[in-house]
Amino acid sequence: MIRSEIEPILEDWEEFATTILPAMRMGKTGLRDHAREMLLEIADDLDSHQSESERAEKSKGKAPAKGQESWAEVHGSDRQSSGFTVIETVSEFRALRASVVSHWTKAHPTISGPYLEDLTRFHEAIDQAVAESLEQYATVKEMDTRLFGAILLASPDPIYVLDLEGRFIYANRATTQLFALNLEDIIGKTSVDLGFSFASEFERNREKVMTERSTYRGKFTHRFDSGQGDRFEYLLAPVLDGEQNTEAIICVFQDVTERTLAEEKIWHNAHYDLLTGLPNRRLFQDRLEQEVKHAKRSNLPLAVLFMDLDGFKDVNDSLGHEAGDRLLSDVAKRLSDCVREEDTVARLGGDEFTVILTGAEQHKDAEQVARTIIDALAQPFLIDKQPVRISVSVGIAFYPIDASTPGALLEAADKAMFVAKTAGANRMCFFASSEHTGESPS
Known part of the structure; x- marks a missing residue:
């Protein structure tokens, strides 16, 4: 039934998938390919013989490893990199399950005997696919988090995150070095609390970024206690939640002292x-x-x-x-x-x-x-x-x-x-x- 009805099933799937925000930016191929391959993989699974213990493990999402990446794992990895949340990824599987069951019941109004067993095994296979997809999703997410953390840590530019009140909730190593402060002396404080001369204007721009949900580039002159430069450019960018509301602000500093002095020298020599x-x-x-x-x-x-x-x-x-x-x-x-x-x-x-x-x-x-x-x-x-x-x-x-x-x-x-x-x-x-x-x- 899955093989014969795969196109109508996928049409129902696509109709639902396009209601998910990240999916709206995807083409038909990106929406359908994983679903098609997962359905065919499940159909092959239904055709194979399985013992009661194997089925019991699959219903718990603990099927034995196949030695190669399943299409459910591919799907989870792709959805994570495409910006899907866990809930949105699970919702796709729910829609896939609902579409298959709908067409199954139309094809077999009275489900009994082998058809009931096949439908039960289908649910077990979907549960296994969800488990594989989410496990891969979490693996990729964890790797991305580690890589992102490593990038922030290694970045020569000060990068930090502020909450909606302007308090530091994260600061990388370059930030602590520039400020000449320990991390615990920064977290929970605002630019005003730290006594920065540019704090007043900086706070106004931060509030603008927060309310308008837009980025802002600015400049300031300040001599930090570390003595590292005194001319800086900065970028403020909002962190948006699923409802496109600002939940935090990211700030990146760049020391442009040498470049600015060189530009000023060039301008002075020209004038x-x-x-x-x-x-x-x-x-x-x-x-x-x-x-x-x-x-x-x-x-x-x-x-x-x-x-x-x-x-x-x-x-x-x-x-x-x-x-x-x-x-x-x-x-x-x-x-x-x-x-x-x-x-x-x-x-x-x-x-x-x-x-x-x-x-x-x-x-x-x-x-x-x-x-x-x-x-x-x-x-x-x-x-x-x-x-x-x-x-x-x-x-x-x-x-x-x-x-x-x-x-x-x-x-x-x-x-x-x-x-x-x-x-x-x-x-x-x-x-x-x-x-x-x-x-x-x-």
């Missing part, structure tokens, strides 16, 4: 002048663009000073490039001392420097800064134990009077500087006056 430490042309242009946008939003003026050193080439030629480099470095320090912290001093290249003055409402504000710079750079520099004198020509342009875009504003200041230099150097020139008079008093 700062290596000789003077000032912002380079690239960073200056970015800041000028941002300041122009801010000035436009706030309706405030903005001034740009363009400077070119007078006599630098002579110093460079007479004393050498190393002396010239030291002179440029000293010039950068003096320029920085002449402006406020919120202003930007930059080196565009060679002996050209710029300053962005924020909130310079009148010409006299920019003029005062320019005169301070001219006076500061007129003082002798001590290079190789000998005084060196230079001067500076300064061009000044205002946003939005002289130009309304960053590029045009820098160009206007450059033109004003050129007028100042051709007029005798060591002086300043406003863009507007350079356009009309061609000069400005020093």
